Amino acid sequence: GAGVSQSPRYKVAKRGQDVALRCDPISGHVSLFWYQQALGQGPEFLTYFQNEAQLDKSGLPSDRFFAERPEGSVSTLKIQRTQQEDSAVYLCASSLGRRETQYFGPGTRLLVL
Amino acid sequence: QKEVEQNSGPLSVPEGAIASLNCTYSDRGSQSFFWYRQYSGKSPELIMFIYSNGDKEDGRFTAQLNKASQYVSLLIRDSQPSDSATYLCAVRETDKLIFGTGTRLQVFP
Numbered sequence: 762g763a764g765v766s767q768s769p770r771y772k773v774a775k776r777g778q779d780v781a782l783r784c785d786p787i788s789g790h791v792s793l794f795w796y797q798q799a800l801g802q803g804p805e806f807l808t809y810f811q812n813e814a815q816l817d818k819s820g821l822p823s824d825r826f827f828a829e830r831p832e833g834s835v836s837t838l839k840i841q842r843t844q845q846e847d848s849a850v851y852l853c854a855s856s857l858g859r860r861e862t863q864y865f866g867p868g869t870r871l872l873v874l
Numbered sequence: 875q876k877e878v879e880q881n882s883g884p885l886s887v888p889e890g891a892i893a894s895l896n897c898t899y900s901d902r903g904s905q906s907f908f909w910y911r912q913y914s915g916k917s918p919e920l921i922m923f924i925y926s927n928g929d930k931e932d933g934r935f936t937a938q939l940n941k942a943s944q945y946v947s948l949l950i951r952d953s954q955p956s957d958s959a960t961y962l963c964a965v966r967e968t969d970k971l972i973f974g975t976g977t978r979l980q981v982f983p
Contacts, residue, residue, distance in 0.1 A: 794970060803878075803962050803973030804918065817970065852917060859969045860906070865917040 763787065765855050765866030773872045774843045782838045782869045786855030793836050794863060795828055796852040804852055810836060811859060843873045876901040878965050880974035887981055893950040895977050897963030900944070906966035907939060909948045912976065913959045921961075922948070953981045 766785040774780050786793050791812050796804035797820075806820040812833035821828070825844075830836040840847055850870050854863040877900040887893045895909075906925050910918035924930045924937040924946065936949040950957055960976040 792969070796971075796973075801882075801975070803964075803975050804971070806970040806972070809969055817968070820970075860966065862920055862923065863971060864920070865910075867917050 765853055765864055767851075767853050767866040767869050769869060770867060771870050771872075773874065776845060776873055777842050778873075779839065779841045780843055780871065782840075782851050782871070784836045784838070784853030784855075784866060786834065786836070786853070787864060790855035790857055790864075791833070792856040792859055792861070792863075793830060794854040794856075795836070795838050796854065797822075798850045798852055798868070800849075807838070807851075840871075843871075845873050847871060848873045876904075876965070876967055876972055878963055878972050878974040880961075880963050880977050882975055883978040884980050885977055887953050887979070889953060889955060889981055889983050891953050891981075893953045893957065893979055893981070895948040895950075895961050895963075895979065897946045897948075897974055898944055899946070899963075899965045899972075901965065901967065902941075902944060904944075904965045904967070907937070907946045908964040908966070908971065909935075909937060909946075910962040910964060910973075911959045912962055918962055950979075953979075955981045955983055957981050 793810045795807040798804040808818040810830040825841045850868040853866045922937045938947045962976045963974040964971040
């Protein structure tokens with residue numbers, strides 16, 4: 762079956778530009794996670810949804826980062842006024858339930874110039 | 875901040891050898907542990923999870939957990955060049971995963 766999909770796969774943004782990253786979880790997966798992976802590092806947690814409810818956003822680095830999942834399926838991670846330090850791979854993962862195995866999408870590679 | 879520590883490597887092993895990857899974690903209360911493999915430019919792929927002390931085997935892979943020592947390891951038997959990748963150790967904290975920086979494994983023919 763289809764896995765987690767993310768779009769765009771690559772995004773180049775000028776500093777100060779707003780970007781929106783999309784995640785389509787595996788069908789039926791109620792839990793959705795966003796992680797940020799800098800070069801040479803492991804993924805770092807950003808935020809987590811259970812259906813449409815955002816249960817944990819403790820990892821969002823600043824108020825420029827905002828995530829939503831209005832219908833409990835597709836999620837969007839928005840970064841406002843991008844900075845160079847936002848350059849990273851943004852990974853989305855989904856799972857059947859809160860403590861089930863997380864399956865990762867291919868990621869969106871963001872480069873802020 | 876709860877931590878997961880891994881040696882970044884690279885760990886180089888010859889084809890056919892056993893590769894041993896190690897991970898330590900700081901939260902003594904952690905219960906769930908995961909090993910993900912990540913090829914360059916690709917997303918993490920789950921290899922194994924382990925919840926109980928001892929060994930868990932799946933094909934060429936064996937995960938080992940020692941909660942008293944706060945130590946998790948992954949053994950890869952009969953290593954192949956296709957096993958060359960970064961191996962990420964992760965610990966579940968409530969619902970999210972805390973990852974180490976990963977160990978890069980190189981298997982040479």
